[in-house]
Amino acid sequence: EDKVVQSPLSLVVHEGDTVTLNCSYEVTNFRSLLWYKQEKKAPTFLFMLTSSGIEKKSGRLSSILDKKELFSILNITATQTGDSAVYLCARRGDSGAGSYQLTFGKGTKLSVIP
């Protein structure tokens, strides 16, 4: 069973639309949840969520964590073609060796068409 499940796996929207990306995770040794954006190269950091119910915002992007439901969403408003990318959700857990590893979901591929 996957520890981090993202949905949908892919999404095609028109410019200006608002999208919501979903991420559910396993609670074992949970420390925080991170969102990354991956275009052609390596992922770039978007948000790190540790506390439940506190929304984090950066421009048109926002994210929130629900630790009771083991769920997080990433919202993008007024989408632009530059938002086209794979959005990765990662659960940061305590491996017991103090390394705080990330476990990634399969990602949501977002395509924004003009």
Add this chain to the structure above:
Amino acid sequence: GAVVSQHPSRVICKSGTSVKIECRSLDFQATTMFWYRQFPKQSLMLMATSNEGSKATYEQGVEKDKFLINHASLTLSTLTVTSAHPEDSSFYICSASSVGGRGILNQPQHFGDGTRLSIL
């Protein structure tokens, strides 16, 4: 801030060659670095956790003799793919966490640009 540099970005070599990939934290000290592997259209899979001054911790199924990791300083970790074969062809990415004032727990991992390895 929090820049991670990975080199080389692209390697093409013959089967049997050993390939070394470097991961550097440019503006912060990274006591822990992580090495991931990503196959096409799949997510990142953690291969190993590299701790400065000690042996790396490998994930299940990752051969430690095949993928040698050295983390000799707080700013450099290297991954050497020994005697590479075509099935080792993949996108390898490193990441690092800085030691923040409130402890490593509160610092996100920052990723290098990755190394695309192609073994012919």
